[in-house]
Amino acid sequence: MPPLPFHHPESAPPDMKSPEMRSPALAWLGHPLTVTAVVVLLLNDHLLKPLWPGALTGKLSDVAGLIVAPPLLHLLVRRPRLSILVTGAAFTLVKTTTVGAALASQAWTLVWGPSRVLADPADLVALPALYVAWWAWRHPDARAVRLARAAIAVPLTVLAVAATGQADTFTPYSAYAVDVIDDTIVVATRGGSRPWLTGTGFASGDAGRSWFGRTVPETIPERTSACVPGLPDRCYRIVPGRLKVEESRDGRWVTAWEVSTGDQAWLARAYDPEHPEGTGVVASSGIAVQKLPGGHVVVVANGADGIALRDVSGAWHRLGWAEGKGFASTAAPSLTSPGRYEDSIHTIALSAAFAAGVVALGCGVRRFGFFVAALALWAGVSSFHSGMNTAILFNPVAVLLGIALMSAGAGGMIMSAVRGEAPLRTWVIGAATAAVTYYAIMTPFRAWSAGWLDSSSSAFNLSAVLGVATVCAGVFAVVRLGGSRRDLR
Structure with a gap:
């Protein structure tokens, strides 16, 4: 008699025997209770909370989120007990400690922009919802349409969970x-x-x-x-x-x-x-x-x-x-607290530094294809950034286009530089120009923050002057000291 196949006790519930139950992870996500919780999340966070903010709508999101999160996490870890335990532990940590709330805030900020998650031990009243998630796992829906429903629920669930985090913008x-x-x-x-x-x-x-x-x-x-x-x-x-x-x-x-x-x-x-x-x-x-x-x-x-x-x-x-x-x-902040400038200043400084490095390096490479590839890389970065910062989870078309343009642009710049036989010092000057440009733009704003400049307009003006001067110095250095090897023969 051939040996019976071994099944891990957590790999599937014992009653999952029908052909349409061969994907237990999707089955859990497509369970009617999970799908209902997804719908509740979307309606509550986008309709009920703005109309009737308060404890009831806040707790409703917690309950629905605790039902939805374990099957979503199970898609990655493939262990239902572990998925539920991790969900409960993370929820408890966030709601009972300032460290947990701060970490959650930072995580949502990285994905959705400035957000604040507040610790509130009263929200732990929603923890019994984890039993509902476990019951849904142990009692799968055997109807044939379940997998189709699960396939629709995957992106909808991710969107619902992400949207409820974004709703906590502070x-x-x-x-x-x-x-x-x-x-x-x-x-x-x-x-x-x-x-x-x-x-x-x-x-x-x-x-x-x-x-x-x-x-x-x-x-x-x-x-x-x-x-x-x-x-x-x-x-x-x-x-x-x-x-x-x-x-x-x-x-x-x-x-x-x-x-x-x-x-x-x-x-x-x-x-x-x-x-x-x-x-x-x-x-x-x-x-x-x-x-x-x-x-x-x-x-x-x-x-x-x-x-x-x-x-x-x-x-x-x-x-x-x-x-x-x-x-x-x-x-109350002290009267000697440092000034705070907008986070976009960092983005502007990084973009300007990249452009300065490309211009300086391009003047050494002296190939038209290098500048075309640089523009493609720039467009790719912009497309990728806009695709990841949308009202929904992400824009897949913009993200994929960004990755393609960044890959093509970076490869084209390297190939053009190799064909142009740019010496090592040209690369060094280009990189140095980018780094110095960044600090030339940021230094006036940090001086304003420290109180060495009277107004932010003075910081803007000085930043522009120093940035242009740095780019010009980088281009001059490349033209005088860089150039291709064939120019130096």
Whole structure:
């Protein structure tokens, strides 16, 4: 009697015997429960969350994601228990530790651009959904149409899981108005995971010592002045365009708190330049006063800089956004914090450095085909980059075209350089030109960040001058010292 074939205990459920069940990985992904979870993910993240943001829609995505992720991971590891354990462990790590949340944020940022994943142990309530995923694996659907459904579900599942990560794009908070409602200080903010939404903010019921998130009225006034209740001669007002508060004293207005104009301009550099439109301003825009038994508290909305708080003792404090705490004085950036320039500056500098190196090297190779190949490489990089940065997972046509153009361009440049008999020093000068051009462009922006230049426009102008000068120097060096071997004979 021939020996029975050996089956790994995790290679397939025991009831997978029919011909249409020969692909258990796809069968799990195509199970009606998994497909339903995929549909829930897409509808919830693209329709329900924007309309009704809150705990319910947030937990719904967690539950659906935990059902979908194991069969998707199983396509790679081919071990159902391991897929479920890895999914549960990763979810727990992300939701319970700042390190896990930071790693998840970095991963989504690399794929989708700036994103923020927040740790929230309350989301662990969704972990039982892993049992649903396991049940779907142990109870496959034996209908003949299952594999066809699975073939459709693969790209749809990847898109759904990726889209739910992209939905967590985070922008810094910006306080634009403040009020006192039912003995509670309420600060209206923009930003967070859904910066387009209004009616969000933070509140404090203990005179600003602790804060919690809450919905705020969309009609909360942006007052420029406020008086202590019951004391009409004790008032405070903000100075438009400044981080400055004045108070009435002996019938005249005197400065109660301020950040100097120079420090205010410097402070604005410390904030993310990619704030939503109109929220990156560092200036006072709203004020409110709360009367307490021991005195009164003044709260000022300062845009991207958070809030300023006058406690009952009369001391003023700057409070910045602190994750998980609302506002805290320890989170307020120092007035000596380095400036932040846009990430696109790096991309521009790298592109310019590549172009400078190609021009310098091309002047040494002196072949028309070299420049054509360089343009093909450039177009390939652009196509690949645009294909990987789309609203969906990726654009396969743009990605494949980019790979083809990059391969052809790089090969053409090498062949042209070999045929042109470019000596080693020509390559060295071309590479050096590219490297020096990059640093010539970036140095003015780093000098601006450090406070050595007064304005970003000065950094732009100096960057352009240094970049052009570096390219010219590289071309001159190649023409004088490089050239092909046949020119040197």
